[in-house]
Amino acid sequence: MPDLPPIREVIARHGLQATKALGQNFLLDEQLLGRIARIPGNLKDQAVLEVGPGPGGLTRALLRAGARVTAIEMDRRCLPALAELEEAFPGQLRVIEGDATKISPADLFSEPYHIVANLPYNVGTALFTGWLSGETWPPQWASLTLMFQEEVARRIIGVPGTSEFGRLAVLAQWRAEAKIAMKVHRSAFTPPPKVMSAIVHVVPGAMPAGVSARKLERVTEAAFGQRRKMLRQSLKGLPGALEALDRLGIDSQRRAETLSVAEFVSLAGEL
Template identity: 85%
Template sequence: MSDPVLPPLREVIARHGLSASKALGQNFLFDEQLLDRIAAIPGSLQDRHVLEIGPGPGGLTRALLRAGANVTAIEMDRRCLPALAELEAAFPGKLRVIEGDALKIDPATLFEGPYHIVANLPYNVGTALFTGWLSGEAWPPQWASLTLMFQEEVARRIIAEPDTSAYGRLAVLAQWRSHAKLAMKVHRSAFTPPPKVMSAIVHVTPGAAPAGVSMRMLERVTEGAFGQRRKMLRQSLKGVPGALDVLEALGIDPQRRAETLSVAEFVAVAEALTRKK
């Protein structure tokens, strides 16, 4: 069965009087070839469940539907709902649109089985959503992969290696039990309106979780260590009970700074502290 013939996205936007909302962190993509490339990053989506956040007028949504996905889209901008309703009608039974705030909706309540998350995330909530999806104590998560567009600076922080200026809590959180890679750069000129910064797409898949490590403990350790990243660990971690003793037991020099510790070393510290509780 061939895909329905849709009017150009620019025409849909003009007909509904839509414009990107700065307050909602919106930037629209119109290039269908680019959108199809983004939808292909997770692999085959034929008959797979996909969660999209902030679809706006539905540019990426179209690409996901063309890829054969069953899409659930969460949109809080009521102006975009009529355009998305047209897509629902064009792809019967393949698109479900939920009006609401993605920060307040648990994706696990929307799907019975595994699903992928693919989204051109609104800049103002992207990091908060991402860390929320990574922070569950239960692992592996219900999501099978994350394919997310961020400002390039944020994307670099997610995949950063130790001893670099971009390395911090976000890198540790993304890498300690997941595999994160930079999948594609997207030039600012591809958007309407063009943002002031470049963008990039990060693809994340779950990995094996190290045994005996509490997510909350790891967050506490990294928050302390990177909260005062210019200070030595003996200073930045003194507020975490038992942390300095654990550093000594593991042979980690307390005069080091947070950005010099590998993800594995942070995990080892968190694991030891979890056992001491």
């Protein structure tokens, strides 16, 4: 195992400062980073996608776990630090300069892979929903281990009847299992964000029969787009939705947050 300098030293040597515009907050605690890298399980010889590695703190933890890492980084300032890791772990790290929102993982991998990332706050939710919304299921990714603001993490595992339950929870839970694997105090980051963070771990589950991801997205977009209103109001613009509620015996006077994930799946199936 190569002897690497502390991450703080790497940041200082390369003059790296976290940029708010890129949603950056760097993790420096190598014990904590090692714990994150262990959440997906044994990564030895496993393919891993990391988004926004920054100076490479989590990257080195993944490499030490034996993973073959493909890292997408759009901040050119971080590339020299990542190049040092490429040299320290020959054949284990591939760095791609670019915007992860414009790069399809399917173009990068010909095998199953895990996604492990301290996601930039400004694009984290968009990337997450994109990875969840493919029509092909099970997906090519074997698991997602992702850092979010704790508020977002709680919305991902939200349960019906609570203010945390919404579109994100339905998309995460209808054919996958999601849990909060670890909470991370704001003081662990440089600079410290204003909010607490949490790591969400997601593994694919069974695909319900007779429903498409796009249909479910349309239903949840409409239902939660006006979450304070009754379904008869929020869904009236979705052709056939009110009739589908009647066929399923779902009271149109209910609000979206009171429906179960299974009821949303049934509704999408009816459409």
